[in-house]
Amino acid sequence: DVKVTQSSRYLVKRTGEKVFLECVQDMDHENMFWYRQDPGLGLRLIYFSYDVKMKEKGDIPEGYSVSREKKERFSLILESASTNQTSMYLCASSTRTGTTEQYFGPGTRLTVT
């Protein structure tokens, strides 16, 4: 059974803080993704990675960075959190081909005050 875990379910941070969201998958998947989900906007891709130390920008990378030092771990970093980054953050993984589904973690609800 594929498992994608995220370090926190709920997180409250202050404006300007540096925030780390961690994601770990146990299925040896090549691809990993970070999305944010907002009402009326669906899931929007922030960054994805198709290999260790590789990263690609998604649709909304501004204000975020990522790190993938190990195959199973993909971190999302908010360099200086702002209130408009309050959102549900979802991590996902998949095998390399484009015709397989993504497996999602439970999400992290981040509130920036």
Add this chain to the structure above:
Amino acid sequence: DQQVKQNSPSLSVQEGRISILNCDYTNSMFDYFLWYKKYPAEGPTFLISISSIKDKNEDGRFTVFLNKSAKHLSLHIVPSQPGDSAVYFCAASGNQFYFGTGTSLTVIP
């Protein structure tokens, strides 16, 4: 610019009846389409998919239809059950996955 659109934010259906969720896309290069189901406070889970070379895929109570000329896909759930109440996202695969905005389905007992 939304490449995958779900124009109905919500849908209510009586238990036992058919639920039809719709999705439109703009990019004819998409070659794989998926539906995900999401309960509150959980991540989306994969439901069913279809390749662009097919026009129908069925899995139990769930059937996905693809109309490439109209750039439209739909998910049919028959019969609908209260446990199907969730948000449904359609997604399309190109160089990355593109998700729609979701449709909240409520199945009324």
